[in-house]
Amino acid sequence: MEKQWFTISVYSENNVGLLNRISGIFLKRHINIESLNVSKSEIDEVSKFTIVVHTTEKWVHNIVGQIEKQIEVIKAFYHTDDETIYQESALFKIASGLLFDERQIQNIIKDSNSQIVTVSRDFFVLAKSGRRSEIDEMHDQLKPFGIMQFVRSGRISVSKEEMQITAMLTEFQE
Structure with a gap:
């Protein structure tokens, strides 16, 4: 099997x-x-x-x-x-300067349908819900810019x- x-x-x-x-x-x-x-x-x-x-x-x-x-x-x-x-959710914590200085970050946010949860002087937090592969793809795109923290939820599912x-x-x- x-x-x-x-x-x-x-x-x-x-x-x-x-x-x-x-x-x-x-x-x-x-x-x-x-x-x-x-x-x-x-x-x-x-x-x-x-x-x-x-x-x-x-x-x-x-x-x-x-x-x-x-x-x-x-x-x-x-x-x-x-x-x-089914879906999962993830939070990405990224250095704030990148939000304004890196146009590619803005494109990733827009293209991934993620949301900005909070913005502070030192960092901003993105939330993304979707399939595991969508979250993995976003992680791979953000990784070169430096992810300060990352967390993913367990799957939620209905039949x-x-x-x-x-x-x-x-x-x-x-």
Whole structure:
């Protein structure tokens, strides 16, 4: 089987230690978590973990089965990149003088559809949302000018198909 990118969505109660146990499942199988985001979900008092891995479908299927065995986990799903709509966000901190002195920086900002978040005497901060490749491209373009700081978020994702979790929980609550 060939490796590909998968996005795992885990719906759970928000309990201490669950993240540690979930990451342990990947550790035991020597599978690196490429991206991780934990947030509120569309369901009250239910958290959503969004985990991105590069592995085979057999392995991701087994991992999702192990994750679902955790007591606090309500349901876990996995999807390929084609089955989801996803984005990441990044912040770039750059020396302020470049904003006014380097015309190419202004072109990068305009062409990448990024936003200036703040400008101070010493630095300015750009925000960029999009696919990982778009953020990587912007990083490569800005790198020769000197990036003072860079940070990227984990992937956020929604499935193209309806997630059955909401219907499951509605039935459970009735």
